[in-house]
Amino acid sequence: MQITTPDIGVDKAIVAEILVKVGDTIAVDDSIVLLESDKASVEVPSTSAGVVKSILINQGDEVSEGTVLIELQAEDDANAVETQQAGAADKTSENTPTSLPDDEILQEVASYQPSTAASQSAAPAANAGASATVEVQVPDIGVEKALVGEILVQVGDEVEVDQSIVVVESDKATVEVPSTVAGTVEAIQIKEGDTVKEGVVLLTVKTAGAAPAAQPAAAPQTEQVSAPAAPEAKAENVAPAPSAPAGDMEVKVPDLGVDKAAVAEILVQVGDKVEKDQSIIVVESDKATVEVPSTVVGTIKAIHVELGQSVSEGVALITVEVEGQAASAPTPAAKAEAPLPKAAPAPAAVATKAEAAAVPAVHSADKLTKEQNAANAKVYAGPAVRKLARELGVVLSDVKASGPHARLMKEDLFAYVKNRLTAPQAAPTPAAVAAPAGLPKLPSFDAFGGVEEKALSRLQQVSIPQLSLNNYIPQVTQFDAADITELEAWRNELKGNFKKEGISLTIMAFIIKAVAYLLKEEREFAGHLADDGKSVLLRKEIHMGIAVATPDGLTVPVLRNPDQKSIKQIAVELGELGQKARDKKLTPKDLQGANFTISSLGAIGGTAFTPLVNWPQVAILGISPATMQPVWNGESFDPRLMLPLSLSYDHRVINGADAARFTNKLTKLLKDIRTLLI
Known part of the structure; x- marks a missing residue:
């Protein structure tokens, strides 16, 4: 777990003093770093309890909001590692994957080298069976506590990285929590109505890997070829490391000063190398055009936004493989895993596009009337459903909800669209578009020589709502x-x-x-x-x-x-x-x-x-x-x-x-x- 610099009220600050050292056990709210700016000195508290695993900054460094300060290992995880190392000589093949709560403990156990020959042969066997279980926890959701509103997966389901697994609700917002790993859901640790906070375990996922396939071959070879077996098992244990999130970081939308902005230009491509503070995306709001800089140095692995997409603070823009942290080359096991997560959602994606293409008239949320936007804000629906509604051109307040607690589901949107397709097209949409300006629809100019359409710049388009306020x-x-x-x-x-x-x-x-x-x-x-x-x-x-x-x-x-x-x-x-x-x-x-x-x-x-x-x-x-x-x-x-x-x-x-x-x-x-x- 990483502890980052919070919002300290200034763009940058200097690390004046580091108040902890590697190996220290700290509690929530314990001060870990002293920062100084031209305005004040601030002690940054820890947001979690545990053991300091590494310190990622030095005294005199310049840091800003979001900079990683220290890496923390939860106390339970640390105890598990100590127990694992202390009993390494006595381990047998009866060890189960649940003894290792996450990939970090796996790597520490894999790197542990007992002095006896017996423990050398036992450790790989234990690691091979334990390499696949990962706990998915509640991330920082901006509030201290939230309620579990809906569980979107079941035991046995296959999940992908960034697939929504749980919906949590607070008095401020509804948030869909994504999975940080790909694999099979082994256990769900929470139920609807539970109160959760950052760090609470939601479910355990068994990641897809080559370890189970290697176990049958390892059994008969234990006595005959004990020397080569250890390196082979160790190589297999390292396989999950490249897919772990340690080397990949998401660059997100910073505070833009507005609720949302449109992606006007994407300045990079997958595979490009980016420097810190290099501009990667241009976004436009009704106030200005802003270039969003990268917060890290590395190679772009994925771009998560498209031109014209509306984004807000916290939305992931790109994923960067940070230099010095990523693995040198993926193992065959990692390569084999890559196509599997993408195969599952294909039918749903095709269906969504087909149904979206069949909608007779699509309009964005920006083209809705004030009354429609106000009504939409009161509808109980998650971010994914709201995004789908914008893509389909659906006014949420017009859709009947069927989910628990009157929650709007994706199925409700599809049913509404299909119903619209079978009904006569009464064309209420043009009236909705014309309403914000209060002006009638333009007449046809075909009889007077026709027209040539010239698009307004993105800055001009997004300025229209702000300028319209002058009418009042x-x-x-x-x-x-x-x-x-x-x-x-x-x-x-x-x-x-x-x-x-x-x-x-x-x-x-x-x-x-x-x-x-x-x-x-x-x-x-x-x-x-x-x-x-x-x-x-x-x-x-x-x-x-x-x-x-x-x-x-x-x-x-x-x-x-x-x-x-x-x-x-x-x-x-x-x-x-x-x-x-x-x-x-x-x-x-x-x-x-x-x-x-x-x-x-x-x-x-x-x-x-x-x-x-x-x-x-x-x-x-x-x-x-x-x-x-x-x-x-x-x-x-x-x-x-x-x-x-x-x-x-x-x-x-x-x-x-x-x-x-x-x-x-x-x-x-x-x-x-x-x-x-x-």
Whole structure:
């Protein structure tokens, strides 16, 4: 069992002290490692009890969430190994596979070398019989306890790696627990209604291997050829090791800051070698396009997602054979096992595809109405059933459940689809698709020359639901103009020295600083309307979204605490965020938490525009290109550089007079930036 770095609130931390050593017996919540960041020192507790088997980090190492810290052996497993080694000289062929709870104990017993000839001949015989039994335990499911809602397998069933075996339920979610090994179910240790937690044994699986076939040959040869028998038996015992999960790691979807995102591009192939932090998948949400990096170094063994698939945090993207951990070459036994797990599900897969192809109209969950999505959320169904429903284009709330506790089963979906196929096609689907926009279906343009269809970019497609929220905001725009003649002259004086340092000093850096200063006074403009509509939630910090144009569309990375930074710091971070956005290198944290946004047309052109408030924010500032204009000074006209401002705001929170006062203050700050120092 591996203990990994939990969410410590920062991207990276340094290992300041290792509080345990190999061989130590530790309990749950015992501190194992001390981590330090620029914010705090944190002692990481163990999530399980047992004996420290190995320490996988060193003092001074840099770690992040999910980094493996130590490898732990459960106390029961450790006792089993000690008993096995102590009695190795007295072992006989009567030993059963159940004496070895998992592959790790098997490998330790196989590597044990007794000094007597009698024990040398007995150990291989014991290992040959015990090499096939593995316990499947409850993984980390994000909660302390959960109830067993459904057991999906029976004793004697053949299971594959990642096949769902048990459904567990908590007050937060329903989770299908997958098998970590392939083989035959020997025993089920739990029953429906049991309360389980991480580490609890669910069932024991007998893995398919060559050990049983080797036993008949080993019996008659024990007396005649005792010397070669030991290496042969040992080679057979090592066979399960390559299929063990020690050398394979899954790279999963990190926290994206949104419930789900679509796979826009797969940057690697099976067989490719990947480095740590190398981008492997591009995902798109309504906020941005994000490249997901690999967390390990190794060779890609499998890719678990497809283009267009919706994914969320924790979904496995790829399986990587980690360098230095995988076996050098698979044994014949391992090769023989490979095709067996894939043969079983073939009929079901074919049936699913055939039935899916027969559905007259398929629509994704994103195209459902708000009412349908709300109804679906209340349906009791597992992730696998929900995925199948999306593939078949079925609204879950329309299907009658037949499972225990009104649980929706796969059979219910198939029955519903077949029933639909036999009924007349009343075409309710187009109405459901048109409902979110509230617009009627497009007419035919065939009589007027026809049309040519051009697909929106993925970023544009996933932005539509977020932009549609603006229909519910009573938005008003306040226009003004700021005299930035002196400010521009000062910027021109400074930009030469900034350029020598590789920093691009734009007028935007000064605007951000001025707006951040003003938001400290006018806090409502950086607040949020409460859900009940009776109060305004005033944020304690300022995090400013800066709209950046990219080839795929508009994205809005977030500049943190600009009120606490100098003009130079803001300019540096602006350049970094803009480049990351254009290179698709923005992380989920780069896009979260903004409470005010600035959108600039820059050098693109135009005189003014009405930016849309980005819910749940209540205000957004639009900046148009500055132009030289004649301004009356009381006696004559002076040429002044005027910057157009467009402040859009949610009228439920901000009054027109407040908006006018805000832009007026901003024009004064920009006219004389020295006001910030007073």
